[in-house]
Amino acid sequence: MFSIDFLVGFTIFMVALIAVASMVPGLLAGLQSSGIDYDAVAYRTGVILAEDPGWPVDPPWEAYDVNHKDEIERMGLAVSKDAPNILLSTKIEKFFNTSFFDPEDYRSKVIFGEIPYSYNITLRSLDGRYNHKVGQETPEGYGYGYIRRVVKIKEPSVAVIDEGFKNQYTITISPGDNSTTRTFTVRLDFSRLLNASIDPAYRIDPRTEPVNITITNFEAFLNGTASNATLKSVTFWLGSSSFPFPYDEDDTDYYTLRIDNNPDLYPPEPGVGVSSNISFVLKPAATSLFELGPTSILDIRFTFENADYPHTNITGIHYYDYNPKNVTRPALKPAVLEVAIW
Known part of the structure; x- marks a missing residue:
């Protein structure tokens, strides 16, 4: 039989051994590597x-x-x-x-x-x-x-409006029509664009990507012998409310406008004559100024005005949507x- 003294000593030894074993990892912690994955x-x-x-x-x-x-x-x-x-x-x-x-x-x-x-x-x-x-x-x-x-x-997608739309977006001027103004509208209907059934990878969302509009072969829309039509303004409308800043100068943070690919007309001032093409880009920074919901309609209006007679017959509404005839998606x-x- 083990003596009482042996049992007491063995117990103290085991307690000390357990205490030391528990302290060793902490003592060596500072010596371990601290590698980063x-x-x-x-x-x-x-x-x-x-x-x-x-x-x-x-x-x-x-x-x-x-x-x-x-x-x-x-x-x-x-x-x-x-x-x-x-x-x-x-x-x-x-x-x-x-x-x-x-x-x-x-x-x-x-x-x-x-x-x-x-x-x-x-x-x-x-x-x-x-x-x-x-x-x-x-x-x-x-x-x-x-x-x-x-x-x-x-x-970004792009809408190219060319002579193929001539019959759709031109009007015949009656002999008694003394109007000198023509308005052409590109419409962003968010009930169409933000359709949940459209895969986000292919969805057109003006809140996150630019809206590109190009009117090319503009001479096809000119009236009679006119060599150009004066673009008086480009304005933006949300319902019946106009955009906070109607177009009067080029602001590349919000939108850009190019007329006839002429670098000498950049940035173009209001009242510039258009003979061949218009390139307009509306950027997300501009659309973010509005509270655009799933049923919002944002219109981009091109207004042409000449003092003597209407130099262009372009008019109507072009929908910026998923119709491949209206918008090209790369x-x-x-x-x-x-x-x-x-």
């Missing part, structure tokens, strides 16, 4: 860029100007959370604008984390149309995390997104 950080960044539209979404973060840049919380490039790996061209354009964003913006709004990571983010389309890069050159060897994703890029463009973190 850069691949995990690169993967997370790739997910944010390719699968997240960013935040805010209404208005979208890419529409914010420099005075509101601090309100941008996350810079995702996806068209929608319901359309992963489909990137929106307007988000891409803003994201790679290094004169707008600085290195810390990319770390805090897309990479995240308290560590000041170095990064290299590139996006290249297979046709070479997109070739963007931001960040530092990647280090030699394998000392960085890396992820590559195959994506597609959604580009095919999604294949591209490769690469993220390196170290």
Whole structure:
């Protein structure tokens, strides 16, 4: 039989051994490596860029100007959370604008984390149309995390109104018509555009992408022997209310106007004569000024006015919608997104 003294001593020994064993991991904690899984950080960044539209979404973060840049919380490039790996061209354009964003913006709004990571983010389309890069050159060897994703890029739709619409958008002037004004309207009917049955990858949404309108072969719409028609104004109407700023100068943050492809007329002033074409782009920053709902109707009105007689017969309403005769929607463009973190 073991003596009482042996049992007491053995018990004390075991208690001490257990206490020491429990303390050893803590003593060695400072000697353990603190490696970072850069691949995990690169993967997370790739997910944010390719699968997240960013935040805010209404208005979208890419529409914010420099005075509101601090309100941008996350810079995702996806068209929608319901359309992963489909990137929106307007988000891409803003994201790679290094004169707008600085290195810390990319770390805090897309990479995240308290560590000041170095990064290299590139996006290249297979046709070479997109070739963007931001960040530092990647280090030699394998000392960085890396992820590559195959994506597609959604580009804006465009309405081309040419001589094929002549019979639809011209009127015959009666002998007693003394009017000198003609109005042509392009209508954005959001009950058509924001139809939930349309896949977000193919949806036309003026709140997040530009509206492109080109009136070409304008001479087909001229009246009689007139060589041009005077474009008096371009105005924007939401219902019966006019846009806060009717067109009187070119403001590239909101919209652009080109007349007859003449660089000497840029920016064109009101009252310019049009002989061959008009190119107009309404940007999301402009539409974000309105509270556009699922039933809103936004009209873009081109008003032509000449003092002597109407130089053009163009009139009517052109719907900017999913009818392929009215609007052309470019095919999604294949591209490769690469993220390196170290």
